[in-house]
Amino acid sequence: MRSDLINGEYKGKDIISLDQFSTSDLLKVFKVAKKIKSSKSYPKSLKNKLVTLLFYEPSSRTYGSFAAAVKNLGGNTIDVLDPKNFSSVSKGETLEDTIKVFECYSNAIVIRHPEIGSAQKAADSAKVPIINAGDGIGEHPTQALLDLFTIYENNQKLDNLTGVIGGDLLNGRTVHSLIKGLGKFKNNKLYLLSPSKLKLSNDQLKEFSKNIELIEIESEKNLPKDADFWYWTRVQKERFESIQDYEKVKNRFIISKDLMNKYAGKKTIILHPLPRVGEILEEVDDDPRALYLKKQVKNGMFIRMALLTLILENK
Numbered sequence: 001m002r003s004d005l006i007n008g009e010y011k012g013k014d015i016i017s018l019d020q021f022s023t024s025d026l027l028k029v030f031k032v033a034k035k036i037k038s039s040k041s042y043p044k045s046l047k048n049k050l051v052t053l054l055f056y057e058p059s060s061r062t063y064g065s066f067a068a069a070v071k072n073l074g075g076n077t078i079d080v081l082d083p084k085n086f087s088s089v090s091k092g093e094t095l096e097d098t099i100k101v102f103e104c105y106s107n108a109i110v111i112r113h114p115e116i117g118s119a120q121k122a123a124d125s126a127k128v129p130i131i132n133a134g135d136g137i138g139e140h141p142t143q144a145l146l147d148l149f150t151i152y153e154n155n156q157k158l159d160n161l162t163g164v165i166g167g168d169l170l171n172g173r174t175v176h177s178l179i180k181g182l183g184k185f186k187n188n189k190l191y192l193l194s195p196s197k198l199k200l201s202n203d204q205l206k207e208f209s210k211n212i213e214l215i216e217i218e219s220e221k222n223l224p225k226d227a228d229f230w231y232w233t234r235v236q237k238e239r240f241e242s243i244q245d246y247e248k249v250k251n252r253f254i255i256s257k258d259l260m261n262k263y264a265g266k267k268t269i270i271l272h273p274l275p276r277v278g279e280i281l282e283e284v285d286d287d288p289r290a291l292y293l294k295k296q297v298k299n300g301m302f303i304r305m306a307l308l309t310l311i312l313e314n315k
Contacts, residue, residue: 010310014123014130017139018180026158026181030149032306033299042305045313046075052106054080054098055133056089056113061274061300062133062143066110069304075312078106096125103128107312111135129311137171143273144177146303150296151229154269159185162224166193166253167233167279169200174273175233176204183211191224192216195252198235220253226265230255232272232279255280257287264289271296 006013006025013020036042051070055063063081070077080102083089089098095113099122102109111122112133119132119139134140152158161182169175169192182188192200192214199216200208208214217223232255255270264270272280272292284290 010307012129013311014119014126014132015141015307015311016119016123016130016132018141018144018177018184020141021181021184023158023184026145026148026184029145029303029306029310030152032309033149033302034153036305036309037299037302042072042074043309044074045309046070046073049073049075049108049312050078050106051075051308051312052078052080052102052109054083054102054109054111056083056111057134058082059112059133061297062112062140065297065300066131066133066304068301069308072301073305073308075107075308078102095121099125099130108308131307131311134173137173137176139177139180140173140273141177142304142307143174143300144181145307146296146300147174147178147231147271147273148181149303150271150291150299151269153295153299154267154291155228158182158188160187161185161228162189162191162226164191164193164223164227164230165233166230166255168198168235169194169233170198170204172233175231176208178231179208179212179214183208189213189215191222191227193218193220193223193253195235220259220263223263225263227263227268229269229271230264232270232276234272234275234277234279251278253279255284257281257283260284260287260289 006020008025053063053066067077095118099109103126106128108129108131109126110131110133111119114136116136116138119130119135123130132139132141148158165175190212196218268289270290270292274292285293
């Protein structure tokens with residue numbers, strides 16, 4: 001099993017969880033991403049490489065940015081979208097067998113799957129690197145890397161920060177990975193704004209609180225003034241068994257110009273892993289502090305280019 005600590009060496013490693021990264025490991029990815037982002041032409045570090053994009057769940061940005069990352073680096077992709085309906089998975093093929101098939105064709109596999117632990121399960125079966133593109137409500141490590149990189153670019157640091165995370169914290173895999181990432185740096189404080197039914201579970205709160213100060217709030221009135229960033233998430237309809245339960249909590253907290261005028265500072269950046277479904281009004285999009293459709297999305301491609309280069313580049 002290669003899904004162990006990075007320890008400064010990315011070559012051939014699985015990327016399953018933010019638990020694998022040290023602060024220096026994160027900064028190494030950011031350094032490579034920054035170099036690629038500022039270059040006039042992209043390096044062909046994946047020339048003659050083939051990466052399978054195995055997506056059991058729908059995706060726009062993660063799938064698109066991985067595809068763009070591989071191709072911009074000179075590689076190619078095998079695109080397997082909705083394998084439950086359009087592959088041998090529909091005939092009962094196991095995850096392990098699917099992984100063993102596609103590792104015969106490719107140098108790495110990027111997987112998104114609805115079950116927690118599926119990425120680790122794939123890594124245990126594979127002889128090529130596995131990259132977790134989201135395992136149910138577990139983690140989404142590459143999203144956290146791009147979120148952290150965006151915060152880092154804006155603040156030139158990842159310590160001594162005050163942030164707000166709003167929305168579905170219980171089911172938000174991007175939230176879980178981001179908290180883990182920020183917990184690796186000193187003196188960070190996060191205000192967690194969510195409906196009571198979508199708060200972190202007691203186990204999650206206990207685990208995450210070991211490395212970072214977490215303050216749960218249930219009203220916009222308790223938002224800190226002049227936070228360094230707001231990270232908003234949608235309430236995930238697909239995680240609810242009852243549409244009635246979803247309707248009760250969707251769009252409980254909405255970012256509007258008025259809310260920003262009351263509580264956001266001049267340097268407070270607004271982030272969202274997307275897609276949004278009403279929790280950030282379009283009137284906010286033109287605000288220079290709103291980075292979710294601008295810098296944050298584009299950074300997703302650069303971070304994934306950096307990660308793939310570190311894992312697969314021939315040296």
